[in-house]
Amino acid sequence: MSSISYKDAGVDIDAGDALVERIKPLARRTLRPEVLAGIGGFGALIEISKKYKEPVLVSGTDGVGTKLKLAFELNRHDTVGIDLVAMSVNDILVQGAEPLFFLDYFACGKLSLDTAEAVIAGIATGCEQAGCALIGGETAEMPGMYPDGEYDLAGFAVGVVEKSRVIGGQNIVPGDVVLGLASSGAHSNGYSLIRKLIDVSGIGLKSDFHGRPFADAVMAPTRIYVKPLLALMQKLAVKGMAHITGGGITGNLPRCLPEAVAAKVDPASWMRPPLFDWLQQAGNVEPAEMLRTFNCGIGMCVVVSAADAAAAKAQLEAAGETVWQIGEIVARPEGAEQVIYS
Template identity: 90%
Template sequence: MRPEVLAGIGGFGALVEISRKYQEPVLVSGTDGVGTKLKLAFELNRHDTIGIDLVAMSVNDILVQGAEPLFFLDYFATGKLALDTAEAVISGIATGCEQAGCALIGGETAEMPGMYADGEYDLAGFAVGVVEKSKVIGGQAVAAGDVVLGLASSGAHSNGYSLVRKLIELSGIALDSDFHGRPFADAVMAPTRIYVKPLLSLMQALAVKGMAHITGGGITGNLPRCLPDGVAARIDASSWTRPPLFDWLQQAGNVEPGEMLRTFNCGIGMCVVVAAADAQSAVAHLQASGETVWQIGEIVARPAGAEQVLYS
């Protein structure tokens, strides 16, 4: 819950006012699902963290434009409602909202016989946040000489799971087998990290020029979304520690390094662009907030005809 919520669950619509601390409030919205990671949840009968994934995909998206998430609504659809499963899923959604500091103000549970196989369901959700108009982060201020910081992911988050599932099938790996000291299922089902509170705090402390949530398309596809046309990001792919899951995926599928960086987050769930003079302070601030962070690259003038992400 948040103080802005006037009427929550129970009505046909939920009422939320915009805090008076904003002089020129801009609403920022985002929507997403969890994708085929749900298939692994069904197979493992593990539904308690998939709701965190759902919230994370939307709140991390609106965060990168400087927005503080205000509220979240979910849509849960199934053929026949299994109360234990629904309770586990919605409990995870509530946990994700708590991590993001936003209110869970309602949603929809739809029972549609014949639409889904027994024991299966689909999830979607959306978040709405608010940012002061003068503080919207669009990347226009990014310039050559700035620094790119990478915040550690918890794993594959919620992207690339069609390939993940295919490689699990082809390799024959047991989901309960030991994988670097924990069950493989724990590594592959680790919930998406929610970066809201540490990055909102960072934005209060110093000027953040650009941010990119690293989802489908990896760093290659997402970092350019916060870069102006005249610059590129030169990224050192050896500058951070990859979780063992990505090494396994690359080996199991014989995936080229460039394709890995276009498909998975490869250990970086969020990129943050700051001035070089602020980089050390930003790293210290994020580490104090519990994040693992590396300086993974720099912004350079974009060579003619070059891509906007250059790897070294």
């Protein structure tokens, strides 16, 4: 028998090494002063800034979900990395944390250097948008585990917040205001239903959709809210925040509310992107199902006092966000849900 190598079994060590070299300049763009050692070692080293007196670390992890199936079909891999970063950094942001660093896990059956580089370039772009460092990750080539041309992504972020400034929602009271920040689209949630509706409707991914290809609307990367909201937290008291992911406003806004209150939300108070109208019509989806499946145009909710609402809205808009006052906090009626749609 002739000698059999690891490459013969489907794992190309040289390709993996080449990918690391391609990644290094991408990661270098994201470095923060706290990073002591990044890509290439067994572990990445980062110190906590001395500006924190009682630093609390906040962590979050997530993937991109079945949105990846559309990326494979379209051979479009340059933005799913932004989605990956967004899902974790937006999550830790809502507790007041400044994202420090991000690690990714890229798994495939056979490593394509160009595809992997495109994905990780997107991750680096997401890290730049969030102001966090891409300090490491893992590329796993596993023959037989994934179909040709497919891969999976996971990642996690770690941030830091001063203990006295952790946002937990405990100070939210009736009379406070709920602001909604516009999403860029469906973000990374509800794609199992989206893909089903695409199949049922027969719409072509390249067909015109309000002046752009439908693929652009459905693949728009998740908006990263970190920098505008960190700046807002420096200016006024943010009482609570909710990242609107799987479960929509219905499932996520209650996560920042005390038990004694509810949020009265008016779905007519914001402009819903055409994609959500199309999804609802394509599947005859009930309005309540839309609101508990998709973000429906609101990617982040921010709760502030009524006195601070105008200033918060103005500052966020000056930072490039589209903001609506979508509701108010009320005393929770006995037996009522914590989101009451008006």
